Amino acid sequence: MSRTIIRYAEGGTPRWGVQFGSHIAPLDVDAASTGELLSGHWDLLWSVEPAQAVVPFERVALLSPVTQHQQFICQGVNYRSHIGESGLRVEDFPFNTIFTKAPSCITAADAPVARPAHVQLLDYEIELGLVLRRPVPAGTQVGGDDLPQWLAGVTIVNDLSARDVQLPQGQFYKGKSYRGFGPVGPALVLLTAQEWARWPELHMRLAVNGQTRQDAYCADMIHGPAATLTELAALQDLHPGDLIATGTPAGCAARAPGKLAMFILKHLMSDAAKWRMFIRKGRSNPAYLRPGDRISASIRTDDGAIDLGEQSTSITAP
Incomplete structure (x- = not known):
């Protein structure tokens, strides 16, 4: 059975704990990062008993279970439905698209996020995050x-993504790395071997102001966790606690224009004019996030056996 790991602050001091229902069992560990917790206290995380849960959840301030000491690696265009709504074809993406976000953008699942003053097209993307248990040696086949x-x-x-920075400037890192653009959590859910086999059954849902925007299963993923770990191991070092965000399904605010508009954009307009029009049209799109909006996001199996909890993020003015 899975274990729900919580990082929280009580009296201003960051702490780790295991959640059981509405209470937390505090861990007496000195781990400054997620990697230190997982590599140094793995057996302890699984040995804690429900009777040790004495701290009411509502009494603590939630922190991200992935600390800012870790790498934040991302997959793009990794869901068939998202490729389709972007006006693209799955067969044109046989490769795994990899980019990074700044770890400093990581924030708690319930922390408010300020939309930067120059950003008008702020978008959401619910994603399944994978957290590394141990280093993956170069050349590992997973x-x-x-x-x-x-x-x-x-x-x-x-x-979270500033589309009016990311797309016109061609800068994924810059458009996705503003502070607060990476709500993570509320928990890190450790899985058993049997539960890992169920990752395609995980059901992702995201709503804005109570309106469902994204609703899909992880089975729609093109490049799954094993293939992605294998590719990354051939590319770079991976460390305990590092975070891999595995892409988002359909339902984002950014959508592809119709076929006629695509033809005009491609053949009759300069790049500068094309992006000016993209931003102008985007400003009238109510799906983009504005100050006062509230996002709720959840991932769980339909039978509730694996439940990652729920995020609740409010968008504020700078």
Whole structure:
């Protein structure tokens, strides 16, 4: 059965704990980062008993279960439905699109996020986050049954994105890395080997002001966790506690224009004029996030056996 790991502040001091229902069992550990917790206290995380849960959840301030000491690696265009709504074709993306977000953008699942003054097209992206359990040596080949060996657990990620920076400037890192643009949590849910086999059943839902925007299963993912870990191991070092956000399904505010508009944009307009029109039209799109909006995001299996909790993020003025 899964374990729900919480990072929280009580009296201003960051602490780790295991959540059981509405209470937390505090952990007497000195771990400054998620990596230190997972690499140094793995057995302890699984040995805590429900009777040790004595801290009421409502009494603490929630923190992200992934600390800012970790790498924040992301996959793009990794859901068939999202590729379709972007006006693209799945067959044109046989490769795994990888980019990064600044770890300094990581924030708690219930922390308000200020929309920067120059950003008008702020978008949301619910994503399944994978958290590394141990280092992955260069050249490691990861099979579907090997996930428990390399991954500790899963969490909810909202890959907030300034589309009017990301797309016209061609800068994923810049458009997605403003402070607060990475709500993570509320928990890091450690999975058993049997539960890891159920990752395609995880059901992602995101709503804005109570209106459902994204609703999909992780089975729609093109490049799954095993293939992505294998590719990353050939590319770079991976460390315990590092976070991989695995892409988002359809339902984002940014949408592709119709076929006629696409033809005009491609053949009759300069790049500068094209992006000016994109931003102008986007400003009238009510789906983009504005100060006062509230986002709720959840990921769980339909039977509730694996439940990552729920994010509740409010958008504020700068």
